[in-house]
Structure formats: C-alpha cells, structure tokens
Amino acid sequence: MAGTIEVLVPGGEANPGPPLGPELGPTPVDVQAVVAEINDQTAAFDGTEVPVTVSYEDSGSFDIEVGVPPTAALIKDELGFETGSGKPNEEFVADMSVEQLKTVAQQKLPDLLAYDTKGAAKEVAGTCVSLGVTIEGEDARSFKERIDAGEYDDVLGEEAAA
Template identity: 80%
Template sequence: MAGTIEALVPGGEADPGPPLGPELGPTPVNVQEVVAEINDQTEAFDGMEVPVTVEYDDEGDFTISVGVPPTAALIKDTAGFETGSGEPQKDFVADISVEDVRQIAEQKGPDLLAYDTKNAAKEVAGTCVTLGVTIDGEDARTFGERVDDGQYDDVLAEEAAA
C-alpha cells in the first residue's frame, strides 16, 4: 500500500486535520510524527502555504519533500501585505527592493524557467506586476528593460564560484 500524498500546508503550522489527516489516516504512518516532521521542515515559511509531498511504504516509513511557496506568497510575505491590487496597473499595494527580488528569485530557483539570476528576477517581477507591487519605487512592468540596460548588474550579477 505504498503511496504518495501531496498537500499545501501552512508553514510550521500543519496539524492532523485537513488536508493531511484524512489523507494520512488510512496509511500505515504515524500521523503525529509526519505532522511534526512537516512542521520542523517548514518553520522557515511560517504561515505561508507550502507544497509538501509525503511518500510512505507498507511498514509506515515515510519521507517528506518540501517545496517552495508560490512566488506571489513570497512577495506578499516580503512586502507585508495580504491581498494584491484589484487594479495592478494603477493601484500599487507595496514596494520591494531589487535585493528582495533577487532573494525571492534565489528561493524559487529550480521552480523557475530562468537559467540565471537576471532572468529569474524578471520572472519574479512579472508576478509583482500582477499583484500591483513596485520595485524600488518603479513600475514592475519596466523592470525587465532596466535589467537588460544593466541598471541592476551589481545586485543581480551571478556570484563567482568560491
């Protein structure tokens, strides 16, 4: 009866109720142990929705894989707001720095389609556009052009190998 369960759980605050409890109940795993392990691994994403995969075998052994929260959740957490703008082209709800954009791009890393930090930052900026978030006080829609012009080379440059 080995299997896999995937769920979105609040970082550091998972409990044996839904969505995990009903999925884990019929399996041979100890639900409390699974929940405790998930909370240990997701505490850095306190309160954010985090994708989690639990793989288990017939003996009740399990492994947990923790994904990275959606880009929008990381932006909201960084900027400190709950809901994006209803009119993101006109009404801006928050502002984040280029350093914040870089940090989010690095956190999302493998989940993004980009091959380097500059292009990953552009992907994050695209999410900023849909949420109504500016970057360093500028409209996020022009961020890609500013990156291509080299305006943020010092912040978004790939780190040299150590």
C-alpha cells in the same frame, strides 16, 4: 498499500489535524513524525501555504517532498499584504526593494525556468506587474528593462549553483 498524499500546509505550522491527519490516519506512518518533518522542512516559508507530497511505504517509512509556494504568495508574504491591486497598472499596493526581489527570486528559483538569480528576478518582477507592486519605486516593467541593461548585476548577478 504504499501511496502518496499531496496537501497544502502552512509553512512551519503543519499539525495532525486537517488536512494532514485525516489523510495520514489510515496509513502505516507515524503522523507526528511526518508533521515534525514537514515543519522542519517548511520553516523558512513561515505560514505561507506550501505544497507538500508525502510518499509512504507499507513498512511505515515515508519521504517528504516540499514544493515552492506560488510566486504571488511569496511576494505577498515578503511585503506583508493580503491581496493584489484590482487595477495593477494604476493603483499600487506595495513597493519592493531589490533585496526583497532577490530573496523571493532565490526562494522560487528551483521552480522557475530561469538559470540564475537575475533571470528569476525578472520572472518575479513579471508577477509584481500583475499584483500592482512597484520595485524600487518604479513600475516593474521598466525595472525589468534596467535589469536587462545590467544596472543590478552587482546584486542579482550571482549564478545559480549547478
């Protein structure tokens, strides 16, 4: 009766209640051990909804795979706002620094098609456009052009670990 359970849990704040408890209850795993392991692995996401897959065996052993939250959720969490702009080209809800952009890019890098932090930052900047978030006080589209021109290579130029 081995199986897999997929749930969304708040980073570092999983508990034996729903949605985890009812899913894990009928399985042979120690629910508290699973919750503790999930909280350890998701602590860096601090309350942001994180996709988690729990694979378990009949023996009670389990394996946890933590996904990466959506880019928009990471941006909202980093900048501290709830919803994006209804008119993202006209009304802006927040401004992101290059350092914050790099932080989100590095968190999201394993899930993106980008090979390095610079490429990931460009993808994150694209999400900023649709949320109505400026970067360093300017439209995210023109900021992406400045990344392409190499203006932020000193901050974003680090290569991803292969």
